[in-house]
Amino acid sequence: MTVDPALSALAKPIESGQPWPRPACPKCQAGYITFAPPVEDESHSSASARGHDAFEPEWITGTFVIRGQCENPECQQAVHGTGDYEVGVSRLSGEDHDYDYSYGPPYSSYLTVTHLHPPMLMMPIPKSAPDEVREGVMRASRVLFADPGLAATALRATVERFLTSAGISATQPTGQFRTAHERINEWRDADLTRPPIADLFFAVKWLGNAGTHEDSDLTTIEVLDGARVLDEAFHRLFLGPDIDAHAKTINAAKGPSRLP
């Protein structure tokens, strides 16, 4: 399993009438979330402008809510979402458009998600990963759509949480905080197998630095690309231990370990 492609699809404006992406359920991680059609609310200023002589459908803006549910009958987790929409020329062919005027091209609403609750997990968390890593990924996931710069910063912090759990000190003997760069270097140099993984950590660190800047214009898609890099690093670090643990349960049960 890797970073859910449905999240990248949710990060782009979705034309009304188009089917919504189906992300993996954050609760059971076995089912997928199916969304019902969104409900749009035009903003007051947008509605007031409709009487203007120069009015064009492109002026229309508003907010929307959407409800989804996990299709796994054992889970049925509800997901609530919200965001903004604006109106633009439709990319769909055919007759099914929201705004048809007697002249000009057909228009549609384009919906941009800003929040989903409970948050979609940005990347799978290996079972053997320490709790600090799990918390870091959860924290990044909560702001993925609302504030991509902050999500990138939280991903960088996840690398730092991992380094702390691996025994790489966050402070110097003088009490001063060490940079992420310095700490990754120390972790890398302790083992010959680590340099390729350290390179992945550095990439996440650079994205985090870009996200931390006051004028950060990092997009959700770019943060998800960073999550893909971190996922690969964790995959290499924890997949072996995950498989070892699974083999242990099979050996203990002398067969497949099944829940009663």
Ligand SMILES: [Zn+2]
């Ligand atoms: Zn579910």
